[in-house]
Amino acid sequence: MTTYTICIFTENTFGLLNKITVIFTRRRINIESLTVSETERQGVSRYTITIKHDKREEVEKLVRQIRKVVEVLAVFGYLDDEIVYNEIALFKVATPVGGKPIDIETINKIYKAWVVYWGLDYVVIEKAGNENEILDFFRYIKSYGILEFVKSGRVAVGKTPAGLVEYLPEEVHWEYYV
């Protein structure tokens, strides 16, 4: 199975997430992760969806079906080496009085993670990176007692010099978001 990252640019309209996910459901393709955000251009949303599939041509068919949704402006299907990508994870780790103290230096220098909140008997550590880097840190910090762990979906940008606006319909003047 190969991981594909599907980037979808859409008009920011109501109910679009459902219109996109039913295309995956109907073809029995499981969504591994999904993030949606506004882009740098006003009124344009960006969906980043990762899936695993063993047939490239099926993924290409999926991309063409997504393109058919009226509000979709552009769709790209990427392999991992065609994109720069990351995820972000938060770890709530127990730091009870008299317990094993966390090693800030290792966390910062080895794992490039940061404590973003100090509670009375816990801390929240933020770790950004790819899936493996987050997993490595998970293994390291596990012995301290993970109270909660949450990981975002993947965000990704293509490894091309082109900007989003080059893919969007030309006749519209795409204003910056802010």
Next chain:
Amino acid sequence: MGNYMTMVAAQDAAALEEVQTPAQTETPRILSGAQALMESLIAEGTEVIFGYPGGAIMPTYDALFDYTDRLDHILVRHEQGAGHAAQGYARTSGKPGVCLVTSGPGGTNLVTPIADAIIDCTPLVCIIGQVKSTLLGTDAFQETDIIGVTTPVCKWNYQITNADEVPAIIAKAFYIAKSGKPGPVVIDFTRDAQVSPMTKPYEYKKVETLASYKPRVIPKDEHLERAAQLINNAQRPYVLFGQGVLISGAEEELKAFAEKTDIPCASTLLGLSALPIDHPNYVGWLGMHGNYGPNVLTTQADVVIAIGMRFDDRVTGDATKYIRQAKVIHIEIDPAEIDKIIKADAPVVGDAKETLQRLLPLVKQNNHAAWRNEFKKYDLIEDQKITQRELTPEGQIKMAEVVNMLSEKTKGEACVIADVGQHQMIAARYYKFKNPRSYIASGGLGTMGFAIPAAFGAKKGAPEREVVAFIGDGCFQMTIQELGTIAQSGLPVKLIILNNNYLGMVRQWQQLFFEKRYSFVELQNPDFVTIAKGFGIAGHTCSDRENLGESLDRLLQSDKPYLLEVIVEKEENVFPMVPAGAAVADIRLD
């Protein structure tokens, strides 16, 4: 419920006081959402609405009351009938069919026609009432999340919650429904948006382009050149055409292309009648119950030119064995269809008409008489083994005889509506179509019950044409209540029940593939003629061969709707047949 309706009506009355009625209007006109809808439909050239009123759509029906001089409305007996009627209308007229129904069950009853229309590329604008926007998500009376329900089966949907949105959204709806690959759009229209006045003067602007949706109509030059090169060098080129030819109105272009290149042309089920049956380049129809030669010779073609068709599994049989030896040119307006089933060596994304017009000067005048004659060898075998047997049988009447005789009596000029099953295949096999848009059936979805409503819809879309529907006894009972619509509207459609007291196609499969274990396929039928009479529709039954000609004459001579029930052979099978999942080369003649 009575209290509820009174309460809502009182609220509406208050709201409507703010709205000027159209008669008193002075500029600038302030319309309610419902009035704006009426104006918008008229601006789009809507002639007729197929619909059924109910609670959440009542303000719109109230507005319609003032527009009956400009908008015809046909009151169906079930919302499914409205949908199929709108499909029939769209298929004969080429214009989007418009449905108007209420929320909840009104909308869900419309889902089957919507699903049928998306798979058969039929332009529909379905306006469905919805509860007040403040009640959305509260499980209010007759509230269904129709946007959620229809999302997988429609081309586009939108919920209007503000009267101001109406003109722009209706313009967008019509544009999306009819452009590119046509399809159904759903407008979920909340009650408050229908009732409340617009906050700005009504103004209508047709949509001609959308930023996010740009169907490619004009093909790319390099794609045309590559296709022309393949066609010009082909020894045994073969055109497979589908409904795309009819949708884009490319019948003349296809004829010109076929005549110049001298390529044999075969049709899909929904492409039928795009070329006249007697055209020298027309070789027959494709698929599971299509003709012998057209199916088998797909294995001999060296270049296949697919025009406005999508390689449905009923056409290809086992797709892994379909036209493997051929170079494939796929002319198609929907890029998602390219390589979906059959890999295209030369894809040409574009409208069939525009593409054929541009392709014509690039292709050479040619002569493929020897190759075309190959089809005739197979025709001869099919004629001996099947057609002769079916047209000159002994014993009970066969469906083929009925269709064949009707074809002769109408000189191939009727618009034939078929329901779903054996009679649908027989109608496609034996009717000798002369004019385009003459075979209307549910192809992709195979919706039983399609024919009665589609027939009066088709008649509405082509009032000058003779519309004759072939309907099985099973199908007839799925939308039998629409006889009431036919009677009330007075549309002179001709209905022929081919009655074998079986769900014939399922029975055929059970005979051939399930060891004749007839599991729930025999029907105890009502007296159809008496039922029709109960609805006010004349009719009679024919069970003898001697009376068939006269019976069809009576049907055709009637200037009112008419029902003819023909009692046909009980256990008749449709051949040729490509068993499901088999290669087309394995087509069976018996």
